[in-house]
Amino acid sequence: MNPAFLKASAMPDVQSTLDERALPIEQVGIRGVRHPLMIRSATGNFPSVGTFEMDVALPAHVKGTHMSRFMALLQKQDDAVDSTTVVALVKEMLPLLDAKQGHIQFTYTHFVKKAAPVSGVESLMDYEVTWMANAQLNAAGAMDVQLGLRAQVPVMSLCPCSKEISEFGAHNQRSHVTMTVSLEPNTQMTVEDLVSAAESEASSELWGLLKRPDEKWVTEHSYSNPKFVEDLVRDVAGNLKADQRIQSFVVEAENFESIHNHSAFARISHSK
Amino acid sequence: MNPAFLKASAMPDVQSTLDERALPIEQVGIRGVRHPLMIRSATGNFPSVGTFEMDVALPAHVKGTHMSRFMALLQKQDDAVDSTTVVALVKEMLPLLDAKQGHIQFTYTHFVKKAAPVSGVESLMDYEVTWMANAQLNAAGAMDVQLGLRAQVPVMSLCPCSKEISEFGAHNQRSHVTMTVSLEPNTQMTVEDLVSAAESEASSELWGLLKRPDEKWVTEHSYSNPKFVEDLVRDVAGNLKADQRIQSFVVEAENFESIHNHSAFARISHSK
């Protein structure tokens, strides 16, 4: 064993001293940690990179948490990742950090292989996805875990007003639909399920690769399917409201307006 | 008058039709709008640029809001700006948009002229600041307005553990203290007041321009004043808790660790 390491056990442990300011800390931990991930998805595993945030609640009388233990926990993570990963990690984190409450979330790029609407040619679409878990020791000493999922879905929106008032054409643009949902603990909800709740309501969904007949289809389909940012957010909210697996949600749509240099946006939240 | 404009008043107004999805929208509006601002501050006026978000609540039966009215309101803004500006704007916005509830916030770079600690040489320090206002028509038909202020204060933090265990030196780094506070409506709180609640608790505050004797002072002062991210967030929270003008707050400290490629962070929220 490294003798310097042995010597270290005699080092002062400043974090463990008593704190007298009577202020509990709701969250203390690490943020912006990047970690390589294999993602397990409905259409097969794919490589990605997660950016992690891991934290615990700290009682008023404890001076500091042990930051290195978060990283030690994360370094062990090398299994393929799905919705169960963040729950397993947060359950392991609480005892490791001597904490009664804690939270882990990680954001990564999710890929879905999609077939173009006419040619059927396949390509990957990318989405920014976050899995979140909050854990808490309850009165009985057991652990309650809440699972959350966020997906940012890029879509196309075409303006109904522009279409209606113009002799020809209609302005359209890229939009982001961002959904954050709380899930029933044992629910089977995939990222693909959530993504589709947004894509189905857009003027058109997007693809990585389109051939000319596909581009014709997307152009005409979106023109036939105009949506205000208000329509988009309401129609997606309608889908989320109807989904039994979702306990509560926030959905936001943002249009990067092609006729302005700013965005239009709308937001609905709902708790069942 | 422009004849094309006259003709336009006969154009179909798609946004004003009835909506039958029974889903009210909490916030709909514009975002990412940049506008030039003269800021009125304790130490004189200075130029800056605001990035605005303006939105209203939309009842379930109304299809869409009138996006151009937000911009029309903003274009009139050319007075020097202080804490009263966002309140006045939101009060004007509600009737203009036929709304019962609305919100405006803008983020800009705030400058404070500071004297270096030893040489006294003066330079500007920059802070990212946000003023926020929520307005709501109450049962009596009057308007209730809540005012909020956020400031992100860059400071220096020096690690107590590193100092304690090392023969010499101690790692230190830039940190951000971000405070979001709800204010009593008629409170006189300046950005400078809020900034100082964070700078006074850091291992050291920062300056734009330091001469060598100042650099010596900052180095020795921070070494004599080590703080964990937990200490920093608690000591700032203590200041905010003691301030009678503040109704509730969230404070977060984030250290861009000089020994890692990630951040340590801590967060306390409090409602009086």
Added chain:
Amino acid sequence: MNPAFLKASAMPDVQSTLDERALPIEQVGIRGVRHPLMIRSATGNFPSVGTFEMDVALPAHVKGTHMSRFMALLQKQDDAVDSTTVVALVKEMLPLLDAKQGHIQFTYTHFVKKAAPVSGVESLMDYEVTWMANAQLNAAGAMDVQLGLRAQVPVMSLCPCSKEISEFGAHNQRSHVTMTVSLEPNTQMTVEDLVSAAESEASSELWGLLKRPDEKWVTEHSYSNPKFVEDLVRDVAGNLKADQRIQSFVVEAENFESIHNHSAFARISHSK
């Protein structure tokens, strides 16, 4: 006088010692410094914020530059800013830093008041603009200064292929045209001149505020004026090539495609 400051003049001046690595440094200085600016423009003065980069060349035998002098120079800047400002600053910087070569650039948000195409209603459009100056002592001991200007102009592009192959509609999106030009030293070129070289060639320019007849005009105008990213970059390059005030340029167009989640881009550079 502050006694601590007097004592400091006896402090060791590490930066001024000899360096023996035989490696000259092309650029050393400061970056990311924010400073409030009043911008002098064709349509009147407006407030903004500049982000500065200031650097000098360092000969092989000198260990370090004097970082605080860059800031000292910048702190004096409080006049209204135009194309002459960056030239005057760089000329003052060289002797102050004992340098033979140096460079200053600052990026800020430029605002132009524009009238909507049909209603004539006025609003501000925002552009990201950079002024750059390189100075060099020539053999005769005089100073040569090169002046550069960059403007990022947000516009609308409408796809000719989509229009051609579709029964109705055509996808369009926000695009950025970014032009970087070297100017004749005594040239009178305004930001507005450069912006208009890009806006005139887009499927449509953008406005902050549009009423319905304006939106109809923009929709129909862009549909009648489709441009590939290749067309856009070539047509803007044609304008810059024909302008006698411009010695060399790089122009890039980037379309934030509304049918994909990635950009199409094109780039032309030219030296006369």
Added chain:
Amino acid sequence: MNPAFLKASAMPDVQSTLDERALPIEQVGIRGVRHPLMIRSATGNFPSVGTFEMDVALPAHVKGTHMSRFMALLQKQDDAVDSTTVVALVKEMLPLLDAKQGHIQFTYTHFVKKAAPVSGVESLMDYEVTWMANAQLNAAGAMDVQLGLRAQVPVMSLCPCSKEISEFGAHNQRSHVTMTVSLEPNTQMTVEDLVSAAESEASSELWGLLKRPDEKWVTEHSYSNPKFVEDLVRDVAGNLKADQRIQSFVVEAENFESIHNHSAFARISHSK
């Protein structure tokens, strides 16, 4: 076969028409395309995500390139990636796009498993890495390919001046060393080789996970090894100059100063 697709072959092909503006385009293509990647490294394969830019030169008489072919090429990429990948891709791209000149680059997060300096505990460090390849048909009809590599290496820098003038302590901070190198075509240079050219010259390298004896070592090591931004850039440049595999390079060091809210930076370029 899909009948709509058959019909599409009769669609007008706008991009292939003649262009009469006499302006060749140096680069036209796609940007910001994210693609999942397995990275082959010295210490084993790991998952990551690449962000791709792919473009070709377009002669003056050709109106447009075929954007969808870039994506078609990228979709086939699912082998493990190393320095040969970008070269193979660019060689395949030129004939596919009927181009005489082209360029591909992709940026991804590279991970290296490192042992802490005292405890030996292992953790991943993350680096932003870019592989670049330019290909050109030469007079003989063969293809010349130039290979480039960029790595951004986060390190710790400790200020010699602050140490020298202070009774105790010295300010330090996170810094980025960014190296862009041109490589001999058949060179064996790994990302790890390039990263180590920067880490070896910093006041200290960084680790994901450090135990207390490691933190003591990093603190004392960096205090014993102070470097100005000028020292850092020169010492790294010295390493790159001495490396026979490198034809030319640009190296930049940027210190996110812990005593200021801006950066100090320095830059050296060299061609052999």
